[in-house]
Amino acid sequence: MNTHIVKTYGDELDQLSAEVVLMGGLAEAQVAEAVEAVARRDVALAQSVVARDHKLDELEKDVERKCIRLIALRQPMADDLRKTVAAMKLATALERTGDLAKNIAKRSIVISEAEPMTPLTRSIERMGKLVSSRLRDVLDAYKSGKVDLAQSVWSSDTEVDEHYNALFRELLTYMMGDPRTISACTHLLFMAKNLERIGDYATNMAEHINYELTGEDYVESRPKASNLDQ
Amino acid sequence: MNTHIVKTYGDELDQLSAEVVLMGGLAEAQVAEAVEAVARRDVALAQSVVARDHKLDELEKDVERKCIRLIALRQPMADDLRKTVAAMKLATALERTGDLAKNIAKRSIVISEAEPMTPLTRSIERMGKLVSSRLRDVLDAYKSGKVDLAQSVWSSDTEVDEHYNALFRELLTYMMGDPRTISACTHLLFMAKNLERIGDYATNMAEHINYELTGEDYVESRPKASNLDQ
Numbered sequence: 001m002n003t004h005i006v007k008t009y010g011d012e013l014d015q016l017s018a019e020v021v022l023m024g025g026l027a028e029a030q031v032a033e034a035v036e037a038v039a040r041r042d043v044a045l046a047q048s049v050v051a052r053d054h055k056l057d058e059l060e061k062d063v064e065r066k067c068i069r070l071i072a073l074r075q076p077m078a079d080d081l082r083k084t085v086a087a088m089k090l091a092t093a094l095e096r097t098g099d100l101a102k103n104i105a106k107r108s109i110v111i112s113e114a115e116p117m118t119p120l121t122r123s124i125e126r127m128g129k130l131v132s133s134r135l136r137d138v139l140d141a142y143k144s145g146k147v148d149l150a151q152s153v154w155s156s157d158t159e160v161d162e163h164y165n166a167l168f169r170e171l172l173t174y175m176m177g178d179p180r181t182i183s184a185c186t187h188l189l190f191m192a193k194n195l196e197r198i199g200d201y202a203t204n205m206a207e208h209i210n211y212e213l214t215g216e217d218y219v220e221s222r223p224k225a226s227n228l229d230q
Numbered sequence: 231m232n233t234h235i236v237k238t239y240g241d242e243l244d245q246l247s248a249e250v251v252l253m254g255g256l257a258e259a260q261v262a263e264a265v266e267a268v269a270r271r272d273v274a275l276a277q278s279v280v281a282r283d284h285k286l287d288e289l290e291k292d293v294e295r296k297c298i299r300l301i302a303l304r305q306p307m308a309d310d311l312r313k314t315v316a317a318m319k320l321a322t323a324l325e326r327t328g329d330l331a332k333n334i335a336k337r338s339i340v341i342s343e344a345e346p347m348t349p350l351t352r353s354i355e356r357m358g359k360l361v362s363s364r365l366r367d368v369l370d371a372y373k374s375g376k377v378d379l380a381q382s383v384w385s386s387d388t389e390v391d392e393h394y395n396a397l398f399r400e401l402l403t404y405m406m407g408d409p410r411t412i413s414a415c416t417h418l419l420f421m422a423k424n425l426e427r428i429g430d431y432a433t434n435m436a437e438h439i440n441y442e443l444t445g446e447d448y449v450e451s452r453p454k455a456s457n458l459d460q
């Protein structure tokens with residue numbers, strides 16, 4: 001037997017989850033700091049978010065490689081196969097979350113040159129905090145294996161959509177009131193959209209965790225406050 | 231041996247590719263028709279795009295299930311493993327492409343109630359045609375196994391970004407010139423962004439196909455006309 005695979009199967013699965021948890025912590029920090037960079041007009045902080053994104057890319061590739069190797073060599077069945085597939089799906093969602101945080105950070109650098117739009121950036125900050133708390137909850141559900149926590153993230157999906165819709169209207173009003181702000185406001189619009197998409201990833205992750213833990217897909221369709229997205 | 235797996239390995243791989251090709255054809259049609267619905271203000275066409283999206287969702291799930299089963303039961307190595315993983319990645323990208331087409335279709339229904347903005351919807355149509363042709367090329371590369379075709383899609387990525395940037399400026403100018411159009415224009419802005427993301431998925435698919443065929447990752451980083459995205 002190859003010495004590289006003498007580790008037990010359980011060890012390999014544990015290592016995989018640990019790597020996903022590590023990715024989750026990083027992604028959560030990237031989102032929180034990107035939003036802080038917007039609120040504080042902090043270019044240096046935004047740049048450090050951008051510079052750090054590659055770590056999530058590398059970790060995702062590593063998790064994927066390990067999952068495929070594990071499926072091929074260990075042929076996991078039932079629970080273990082679900083765990084492996086969930087790890088792969090969560091890694092993808094967390095990598096995409098990181099990309100969206102990086103995009104928010106980049107846009108914050110661009111608008112740091114425009115006049116401050118404090119009421120709007122405050123709204124971005126509030127929406128960012130809500131989305132971060134959903135990410136934290138979903139990662140806690142993953143770490144602790146608490147299916148009810150995953151399900152509560154899943155069923156409170158409309159909250160982020162409502163925030164997004166309110167912020168969208170606020171942005172439209174602001175732009176119409178002062179068309180010189182349109183260019184900067186479009187960046188805020190995309191930031192809000194990015195946060196909404198991060199919220200969607202949190203919901204998707206909750207679905208994957210629920211499936212991992214119960215083996216069941218949700219039957220009812222996901223609640224949505226806006227019918228324009230997904 | 232279980233009668234369910236008496237098919238040869240090669241047959242299973244072929245069936246997998248055929249399913250991905252089918253998804254590709256559907257996704258391409260969804261994008262083309264969504265853009266046509268915008269250009270012609272055709273609500274019925276938009277509704278049929280929305281109604282058809284679930285097919286891509288179902289096919290993606292089916293491809294994924296088959297890939298995992300194949301990896302577990304056949305333990306493919308080298309070329310065959312790359313083929314299997316590429317099928318899974320392409321299916322995900324095509325499902326996401328379908329989601330974005332659906333979103334364009336939904337937005338076209340909303341703006342069909344506003345005044346026509348013909349110069350802008352023409353620009354969306356032109357960008358849509360460009361993105362559709364990239365999708366077509368990348369699917370041809372997949373079907374024919376032509377690595378040079380995949381690589382040419384990959385290296386012409388900046389074209390879509392340039393279109394997007396031009397359209398973005400055009401939209402800003404239009405909104406500033408007539409703030410009453412801001413609300414409808416934000417829908418066009420998101421349509422343009424969706425098309426840009428479909429272009430990104432085409433580029434990602436080109437990368438997966440290149441990897442499938444050559445076993446090599448691209449070393450150089452992807453050309454981008456805009457540094458705001460990804």
